[in-house]
Amino acid sequence: MKGTELNYEDLEGFFQGLLDNKVIDALIMPHRVGNKVSYMLVRDKEKVASPESVIFAPSFGVNAANVVKGWMIDNKVGIVAKPCEIRAAIELIKLKQLNEESVLLITVDCSGAFKNEDYAEHYAEIGNLVDSAKLKELEGKGISIREACAICENRLADIGDIIIARINGKVGVAGLTEMGVKALSAVGLPLEDKDLERREEKERIVAEARKRLEELPKIDSVEALEAFLQDCIVCKNCRDVCPVCYCKECFFDQPLGNPVGGDLLNLAELRGAIEVPANQLLYHLTRVYHVCTTCVACGACEDACPKSIPLTRFYPVLAQKVQEIFEYVPGKDTKEPLPFTTYEDEELEECLR
Amino acid sequence: MEEVVGGFEPKIVGFTCNWCTYAGADLAGTSRKKYPPNIRIIRLMCSGRLDPMFVLKALLNGADGVFIGGCHPGECHYIKGNFYARRRIAALRTILKQLGLDKRVRSEWISASEGDKFARTMKDMAEEIKQVGPNPMRDKIL
Amino acid sequence: MGIAVIGGGVAGITAALDLADSGYKVYLIEKNAKLGGKVAELAECETGIAPRIVKIENHPNIELMLSSEVEGLSGSAGDFKLKVSGKEIDVESVVLAPGYDVFDSIAKSYAIGHPNVVTALEFEGMLRACTPSETGQLVRPSDGKPVKRIGFIKCVGSRGKENEICSTACCGFTAKEAWEVKERFPGTEVYIFYMDIRVFGRDEELVAKLKDKYGVKYIRSRVPEVIPENGTLTVKFENKPLQGLRGRGQSPRLENGTVERLDLDMVVLAVGLLPSKTLGKLAEIMGVKTDTYGYLETSLTNPLETNVPGILACGTATAPMKVRESVAQASGAALKAALFSERTELIPGQEERKFIEVADKPLKIGVFICGCEGEVAGAVDLPAVVEHVKHLTGVASVNGETTTMKEALEAIESGIVDQGLTRIVVAGYSPRLYEDLFRDACAKAGLNPYLLDMVNLREQVAWVHGKEEATNAAISQITMAVERARYLEPVPIERYPVIPKALVVGGGVAGMNAALEIAQAGYEVYLVEKEAELGGGLRENTELPSGESASDVLKEFVEKISSNEKIRVYTGATVEDVRGRAGSFRARMKGEDGGEEIDFGAAILATGAREFVPEGWYGYGQEKKVVTQSEFEKMLAGGHMDATTIVMIQDGIPGQRSKYSGIQVVSNALKAKALKPDLNVFVLYQEIKTYGKWEVLYKEAREKGVIFLRYDEGRPPAFQEGIVSVYDVIFTDEIQIKPDVVVLSPAMLPAEENEQLSTMFMIPLKNGFFLEEQERPKLVLTPVDTVNEGVFICGSAVYPAMVDEAIAMSSAAASRACVLLAKNFLETPGIVSVVDDAICSGCGVCVDLCPVEAIELVEEPVSAVTFGVMTVLSGKKTVARVIEGCIGCGSCASYCPSGAISLQNFKDQQVFAQLDYA
């Protein structure tokens, strides 16, 4: 990959340069409001101020990809976000909910994040930047990163058009795609061959993440599933915030998926009684199937649940095994076909019976 | 539970493609191959029409087992249908496996000339599901 | 006038239907009281002919003459008078399909008469379990004890004194019967005694499976006698070490070259096929010639024509053959007969159909439970079912009285007309076979044919469950159907005109013949050949096995084609980008005429096969003396022979050989011998597959001194430093020969473009060859039809065939195409997908999934805002749209998470309804 090293402070100039040189027309990136971090859509470069203090901040609110989902615009928007968000954006490109030509995907390293409300609350202790040692220390104090982040194997930026990596007190900026490299040259960065793969660190993260995954309680029976979802009120927030639930009108908002009135009375007649709101289990089981190849394990669903159901143990965990059988990692590459659109002549027989 | 298992007759919903497995079931009939009466067949034109949601719906409705039958890979009437179906079923069963539900779902490729295989599969599956036991969703208010 | 079809076996049935469906008046004359011929006696209960017979019985264009015999004929082509059982009918042409009889003068030494010794046809009957009176058990007829060991003896009454020729079908049907036994009674030991295994294509796979997977023991030995002894049957045979027996698990260990004995519970004699006993008389009446063996005489390049113009021949009356070939010949003969005739009748289903509006009518479901001639009535408690179904919501009437299909059809029509039923549920017959018939009945009565659901009570309930269980199952399945029916929607059906033109891809014998026949039938034809010249394989050959010169045959074809103004030939061209459906296709041509678009109603794929270049095998390519049989044939055509010793290696190279291959070996050997009688010709082989009448060549070759050495499957011959060495299993010794020429028989490969054509025309391939519509390993009733209506296949593109077979198949494909082209209109299919624009998010996944590229993404304007006279578009959205060609697989609908695309007649809601009541 082609890239260069910058000081943290240089990032401001870099982002402004992207806007200035018309590489992009707008930028979606985190910004800070007091203790809180959220996303902004910037058109005026002057609004980009001290990005180094916020783009690595370990806070997760919404999945940025969900914000731009369906923006089939001709203008070009840069998106500065964490790996899981950019992965989601890449899946959305495959699903034609984002136009590959009109986004510049800029992935930043992630250390694991806190729920945005936890982050704001403990900002004094957490700060702008954390590393694994710091996270351990915080955990000791009862301040833990999200479960989704704890089991995340993909924290290092390695996808998108441009990556921004944290290396030894500096940031490495590199272009992964032609578009990314062009963007970097356009802002006048001196480019050289750069290896930001960081294989060893990655292995360490993966090992740790797998260990944490193993430790999660399993939902391994119908009874466990029912207990797990017992508080669910079928508000479908988990769907609304999910970047890869891309339907214009969800099946579960349609009469068949969300039966009401007479339809429901008929069903109640047939079965004697029926739970309302209806289709709670069908909704979750179908949704997990719908996202099983594209779920980027961002955990947004869990964060959004008003009933604090730890949905990470359901959606990403179940999806991961499916992704394994297809040897598919969502959001790796826009050119890689979605598993459900291809097949091999001989495969998967062992999974059928 | 014990008393239930003794007299337990599983209810199995079977999705079959028109051209192979449904035809195989017909052949089992014309050749008078008896098999247990647990299956309720739903005819689809192709296993490619099998939306895994149907399987979920069947299980939630209390079906003790779900059978999916299609043409052998490479012999689908529509060329690709069963290749897609195979991926979908594999994905679905991988999810169900983690929830301890995969044993209730089984698929087989049964061609129009495999009447025996159809009858045998029905027998095997009825036995298997008896082992697995009744679907706990059966009597739930869902 | 009309056309007479004589013989109501599978061949006659096929010919009659092809003709009647294209508007000809047909007299179908059968000497027995029922249709079906021998196929009706076979073990397979569902042979697929039942629906055809029903169709014939209800066909307005067919006059069925059962228990009738032809007594006389006068007149000539275009104006025959035929005397049939006292009646006189006027016909323009005649198709002869009187079939075969099995060999019945079985030698006493086979202990014929012993209850446990049966002929293959009797055995088929024993295996049948189609009615409760037929047991379908495998027990010894003598004492009802289970059969533990069964032996099949092949070639009884074939390839011998009584009948010189090979009966062709027996190797295949013996394998099928063995398979049936192994599948149904897995514990039975099966032994097959044979001389050669002459199976081709799919049967080859079956035999391999029998040997490897099912443990059937193939023993190469002609068994001279069967000795009944204390309740068992003993066969003695000379044992040679054979691969199939050596070291294979449980088989009795057999010694080299000794006489062995084996005790069996049952013996099946695979008796040969002979010309029907009455064929001679029929031939005499019709004035047609028979050949030396008593079959109707036809020729290699005119396999369907007799010596009398206007009288065509097909099926097993021309030579022993299997159903696949009989049916192909029958279709082909039908078209040839049609050429002499005037179309006088209407083609069924051509009238425009208007349907009653049901949307505003109350739901009235009519349930018709048919007793199916006692089959269902006897196995299910019908009154209980009726009683239950009556109370289901929406059910307006339940009819449990009908006992035959005809009654059921009539009841439905009157139910729609008189009671105003708006949904129909039929419980009884299999929708797979009879849905079309019942849909037509609905349509006739004015109800949209997709407002029908069917429950298969016969095959899937009555015949497989006990009474009480069957009754419960029937109630459940009918309830599910009623619920589905509730949600069925009328599917819009449109008529579109058929383009009366055909496309033929491939300009070999098959393609050329098909093009000519379609043109003769009056339709325009585009004939596309990728090479610069027509001819295909014919250009490689010098002489056909009949002795005709290949180039003469080719020249005749080419002349006929170029002088036929209905045929437009494109050489050096290929087809690209095919769109549309049966009756209305469009394709683009690529090649010299570049880019031209052609429209056609039917397509025939006849791309042939090509010979594998055996580079490296036995030094081919490096050593000049190693040649292929085709190259050797060219050497022979030179007219002189310098060599003194020739070695031919048959089967040495893996792969599928042509049916012609074995014949080519013996005929080349004979030709070589003719050029130089003292020439040493060795044929090293595994099987010499001179099937049918070609057997006589094999016999002649042996008589003329050609030496046939069989080698062991595991020990193929080697050719090193000029010496061929082979371990001969008969001499049980290594033999070394120093040949001047080594001749190889390479396998045949499918045409390279099949892959591409397969995707363009949606025709599945098997091992690279096109696959016919129904793959029934037992009986192939649709040898040239494919899963894509309107696209037909023939010749070596289906399997490497013999010239006569390729021609017969191509006539069949032409005939099937003409049946379609004869129609003025076709209807759009109902089971197709539709998109709900409001829900579609334009992800395009369905577009990627569709196997026929029937979906595309389109941009649509959204929310137009109007200011006075000016409309401002506020944006656009991308949605999927189903364009032409959807074949209704549902792959798209099962993906689309929000259900924006749905398959009509199989919508989520319709499936959900069934699930709720399952």
Ligand SMILES: Cc1cc2nc3c(=O)[nH]c(=O)nc-3n(C[C@H](O)[C@H](O)[C@H](O)COP(=O)(O)OP(=O)(O)OC[C@H]3O[C@@H](n4cnc5c(N)ncnc54)[C@H](O)[C@@H]3O)c2cc1C
């Ligand atoms: C034991 C056995 C098993 C077989 N198994 C298979 C198999 O598995 N697969 C396969 O492909 N093939 C099989 N065959 C071969 C198959 O039976 C034939 O290919 C097929 O039946 C040929 O059909 P046909 O219409 O030519 O002749 P037939 O079936 O013989 O039909 C001829 C009809 O013409 C009638 N007829 C005869 N003379 C007259 C006349 N003068 N006037 C009026 N009617 C007349 C006859 O009554 C008969 O109904 C098997 C054959 C045998 C013996």
Ligand code: SF4
């Ligand atoms: S299902 Fe949950 S974890 Fe997966 S992508 Fe959607 S929001 Fe993120």
Ligand code: SF4
């Ligand atoms: S749950 Fe399924 S149908 Fe609903 S939005 Fe998500 S993907 Fe679409």
Ligand code: SF4
């Ligand atoms: S967000 Fe929580 S409560 Fe709402 S549907 Fe999802 S799991 Fe249920």
Ligand code: SF4
């Ligand atoms: S119909 Fe469904 S699958 Fe097709 S583009 Fe629309 S949303 Fe996607």
Ligand code: SF4
């Ligand atoms: S049903 Fe099958 S053929 Fe029709 S549009 Fe969908 S994927 Fe294509």
Ligand code: FES
């Ligand atoms: S038609 Fe049987 S699987 Fe497609």
